[in-house]
Amino acid sequence: MNDITPMAVAPLVSSRGIAVLGSTGSIGTNTLQVVEHLIKQGQPFEVIGLAAASSWKKLAEQAVRFNPKVVILTHPANAGDLTELKTALAHTRIKVLTGDQAVVDLARRDDVAVVAASVVGAAGLAPVLAAAEAGKWIALSNKEALVVAGCLVIPLVEKSGATLLPVDSEHSAIFQSLRSGQLREIARIILTASGGPFRSWTVEKMRTATVQEALTHPNWRMGPKITIDSATLMNKALEIVEAHWLFNLPAERIDVLIHPQSIIHSMIEFVDGSTIAQLGTPDMRTAIQYALTHPQRHGGCSSRLDWSTIKEMTFEQPDQRFPALGIGYEVIRRGGTSGAVANAANETANSLFRAGKIPFGKIVDITSGVLKKHLDHGFVGQPQLADLLAADAWARAEAAL
Numbered sequence: 001m002n003d004i005t006p007m008a009v010a011p012l013v014s015s016r017g018i019a020v021l022g023s024t025g026s027i028g029t030n031t032l033q034v035v036e037h038l039i040k041q042g043q044p045f046e047v048i049g050l051a052a053a054s055s056w057k058k059l060a061e062q063a064v065r066f067n068p069k070v071v072i073l074t075h076p077a078n079a080g081d082l083t084e085l086k087t088a089l090a091h092t093r094i095k096v097l098t099g100d101q102a103v104v105d106l107a108r109r110d111d112v113a114v115v116a117a118s119v120v121g122a123a124g125l126a127p128v129l130a131a132a133e134a135g136k137w138i139a140l141s142n143k144e145a146l147v148v149a150g151c152l153v154i155p156l157v158e159k160s161g162a163t164l165l166p167v168d169s170e171h172s173a174i175f176q177s178l179r180s181g182q183l184r185e186i187a188r189i190i191l192t193a194s195g196g197p198f199r200s201w202t203v204e205k206m207r208t209a210t211v212q213e214a215l216t217h218p219n220w221r222m223g224p225k226i227t228i229d230s231a232t233l234m235n236k237a238l239e240i241v242e243a244h245w246l247f248n249l250p251a252e253r254i255d256v257l258i259h260p261q262s263i264i265h266s267m268i269e270f271v272d273g274s275t276i277a278q279l280g281t282p283d284m285r286t287a288i289q290y291a292l293t294h295p296q297r298h299g300g301c302s303s304r305l306d307w308s309t310i311k312e313m314t315f316e317q318p319d320q321r322f323p324a325l326g327i328g329y330e331v332i333r334r335g336g337t338s339g340a341v342a343n344a345a346n347e348t349a350n351s352l353f354r355a356g357k358i359p360f361g362k363i364v365d366i367t368s369g370v371l372k373k374h375l376d377h378g379f380v381g382q383p384q385l386a387d388l389l390a391a392d393a394w395a396r397a398e399a400a401l
């Protein structure tokens with residue numbers, strides 16, 4: 001292992017045009033709060049573009065507040081929504097666009113230095129690839145892009161000199177802890193997990209958990225897809241793969257530890273036996289801000305730990321009630337198209353559960369079943385983008401059967 005990482009520090013630029021992809025979501029909204037906060041502190045951020053799928057009213061409000069050059073509504077839910085958005089912004093000079101290609105074009109714009117990649121799911125891959133190719137500073141929340149196509153994203157980042165900074169709180173914690181040592185000095189990383197709402201449930205009880213129960217995360221307020229992924233622990237499986245790509249670590253050096261209080265966001269055990277951790281409240285704005293200002297730190301707008309109220313920090317090993325973790329390790333070991341398939345099957349099963357069409361217990365069964373079928377037949381070891389997209393499409397169809 002060497003110390004060349006995709007997160008090599010790029011020089012700070014004087015003016016930082018930012019595109020927030022997925023601006024209406026949980027991370028996108030928090031990102032805009034952080035940007036507004038940094039601008040108030042005199043940091044040279046300027047919002048150039050905002051993109052969302054269908055939340056046109058929220059997008060219009062954000063556009064009025066941040067006055068970007070372009071807003072994109074990729075998939076209007078109703079025929080009239082794009083017109084409504086245009087009408088709401090008619091008094092401005094903001095350009096209103098639609099379609100996935102417009103997001104890719106935004107990620108490549110010359111006046112965009114920073115791409116906040118906070119679209120949910122594999123839909124976020126194309127703009128991440130475009131930003132990586134164009135050498136942008138990428139604040140990456142969209143872990144699915146690395147799970148699906150880390151084998152393409154990382155080489156593009158290295159080739160173009162892009163800067164890839166993690167927003168996921170666990171990976172931000174590892175990245176921040178890495179300031180105490182070198183990549184080659186890591187013995188192992190320990191990704192912490194809250195355990196989600198079903199940490200102490202039996203398998204039988206979990207099998208029939210309702211959507212509302214699964215959407216009630218004990219510590220974090222997040223979008224619906226990742227909240228369900230946190231309940232199955234599929235989110236941690238995706239994070240294992242994300243860590244593999246970001247820190248160039250094999251599966252054997254990535255451990256998961258349940259830490260229900262979500263105070264320690266993750267830690268590194270270095271070869272000399274020292275363990276360095278990053279701690280904080282469960283507030284994504286800390287990690288988002290660090291991904292925008294690294295290597296500097298500025299006054300933050302996130303909530304602070306109140307040590308007088310912290311009574312305990314406890315830890316548990318994850319157990320066999322959460323088989324999703326094994327999928328993450330399997331994806332690292334097999335590589336190739338396995339991540340695209342596991343991710344797409346999970347996205348499909350996750351949304352089928354949210355739509356009330358399958359029980360909770362089926363989400364991971366479907367994902368592992370589709371992955372197994374693919375590994376037996378159709379797996380590509382050294383995939384091109386077309387192979388990954390084909391694997392993704394196959395897995396979605398298979399998972400929906």
Ligand SMILES: NC(=O)c1ccc[n+]([C@@H]2O[C@H](COP(=O)([O-])OP(=O)(O)OC[C@H]3O[C@@H](n4cnc5c(N)ncnc54)[C@H](OP(=O)(O)O)[C@@H]3O)[C@@H](O)[C@H]2O)c1
Pocket residue numbers: 021022023024025026027028051052053054055056074100103118119120121123124141142143144167168169220221222223224225226284
């Ligand atoms: N939320 C967290 O605390 C958290 C923490 C760590 C990592 N992450 C990761 O961050 C990403 C975003 O999560 P989230 O919780 O913020 O999700 P979310 O609340 O569901 O927001 C998703 C955003 O993506 C937009 N979007 C969806 N499809 C799109 C497309 N094809 N083109 C453009 N925009 C599209 C949505 O627009 P609409 O509003 O119009 O649907 C929305 O703005 C995920 O990869 C997640 O794993 C999230």
